[in-house]
Amino acid sequence: MGKEYEIADMFFDFCRNREMKTNQAIKWKDFFDVFSEKLNSTEFTIMGGAIAKLCQKGYIKLEMALDNKTQFIRLSEFGYHYMHDDNSVLDLSVPIKIIPVGMDKTSYEAFNTIWKWVGVENAPLYLKGSELYKLVLNVDNNLPPTYQLFLDERRNKGKSTTRRIWLYDIYKTLSKEQKKQFFENVDALLNEILTTIQTTNDNNNQNIIDDFFEDTFSANETKLEISKEQQTSEERHPKVFISYSWDSEEHKNWVLMLAKRLEDKGINVSIDQNDLRLGDELTNYMENSIKDVDRVLIIGTPGYYERATKRMKGVGFEYSLISAELKNALKTNRFIPILRSGLMEESFPLLLQNRMGVFMDDDNKFEDGLEKLVHDIYDDFNNKV
Numbered sequence: 001m002g003k004e005y006e007i008a009d010m011f012f013d014f015c016r017n018r019e020m021k022t023n024q025a026i027k028w029k030d031f032f033d034v035f036s037e038k039l040n041s042t043e044f045t046i047m048g049g050a051i052a053k054l055c056q057k058g059y060i061k062l063e064m065a066l067d068n069k070t071q072f073i074r075l076s077e078f079g080y081h082y083m084h085d086d087n088s089v090l091d092l093s094v095p096i097k098i099i100p101v102g103m104d105k106t107s108y109e110a111f112n113t114i115w116k117w118v119g120v121e122n123a124p125l126y127l128k129g130s131e132l133y134k135l136v137l138n139v140d141n142n143l144p145p146t147y148q149l150f151l152d153e154r155r156n157k158g159k160s161t162t163r164r165i166w167l168y169d170i171y172k173t174l175s176k177e178q179k180k181q182f183f184e185n186v187d188a189l190l191n192e193i194l195t196t197i198q199t200t201n202d203n204n205n206q207n208i209i210d211d212f213f214e215d216t217f218s219a220n221e222t223k224l225e226i227s228k229e230q231q232t233s234e235e236r237h238p239k240v241f242i243s244y245s246w247d248s249e250e251h252k253n254w255v256l257m258l259a260k261r262l263e264d265k266g267i268n269v270s271i272d273q274n275d276l277r278l279g280d281e282l283t284n285y286m287e288n289s290i291k292d293v294d295r296v297l298i299i300g301t302p303g304y305y306e307r308a309t310k311r312m313k314g315v316g317f318e319y320s321l322i323s324a325e326l327k328n329a330l331k332t333n334r335f336i337p338i339l340r341s342g343l344m345e346e347s348f349p350l351l352l353q354n355r356m357g358v359f360m361d362d363d364n365k366f367e368d369g370l371e372k373l374v375h376d377i378y379d380d381f382n383n384k385v
Helices: 002-017 028-038 041-057 077-084 108-118 129-137 147-156 163-173 176-204 249-264 282-291 302-309 313-328 363-384
Strands: 025-027 060-064 071-075 239-243 268-270 295-300 335-339
Touching (some): 002 028, 002 041, 002 077, 025 028, 071 077, 129 147, 129 176, 163 363, 239 249, 239 282, 239 313, 249 268, 249 363, 295 363, 302 313, 313 335
Parallel strands (some): 239 295
Antiparallel strands (some): 060 071
């Protein structure tokens, strides 16, 4: 365990050299690039385990940017306190648990969480496709017996062999118990790998480079505050635009909450409350938002119906764009009605009333509606990738 603690402290030295404050973030790729040059592959795997445990213990948070494309490491108040209190003792005395306590292990949020840890490029604990396949094969023996046979079968059926897509396809077919077992198997494998590596390193008494920080920061300072324009894409996620009317502050807050919950589940959300600033051109924003997304979520209320049918204000312009596309492509499923209040016929214009949607007019059933919505967005997205 000495090596793991030593490397974890290297991470905090990294933060000190950047003079990071509470809740400040560093882009994972920048961190990865610096450490991958200085650590060998074995030590870097240990670093991934240390990062996972620092997250579990609350020192840091691994998260996605607003566009869900770039991973960040955010320093918590607890982590900042440890960095600057000589009496604080680092505690990594936990096995790796990628899925946080309290998260539903059968949810799509859990799938996305595991993927950012083991699946995306430069992930902290990256697993190859063959390793991932062995893990799902252990919980579903109806799959082909080897990874190669599985890939060949998908190719013959014209299906994607991209790791995230085939894993998601398998995930959808697993029972709740199988999903739980899959995530437990991932945790067990990662802990086994790290235990083996650390034992080997302790026996060999390898030393980490002493002058790690001597020449790292003077030549290449990385800006901590990263704009959306500076973020680079590591993998694409589904993107949605939310069209709604500003009926009341309560309604606006509810729509913003829905956007946040979708973002938590790995879906990029375009919404005026987050995207627009004083002086922005509204018409261009609405045109581009509707055109550049995978799905458009339309929040139905009597207020929305009135503004849409009478072509009033922003909702009226948005609906003119939506109705034009609906008339030209009747079979499209890009537009999802979400009923928030009233009846369908008094909350949506005629072109939307007969389309399958989600009922979110009962707050007690919000989670069910959200899960249905997320499921459909990901199903459609993965079928088109």
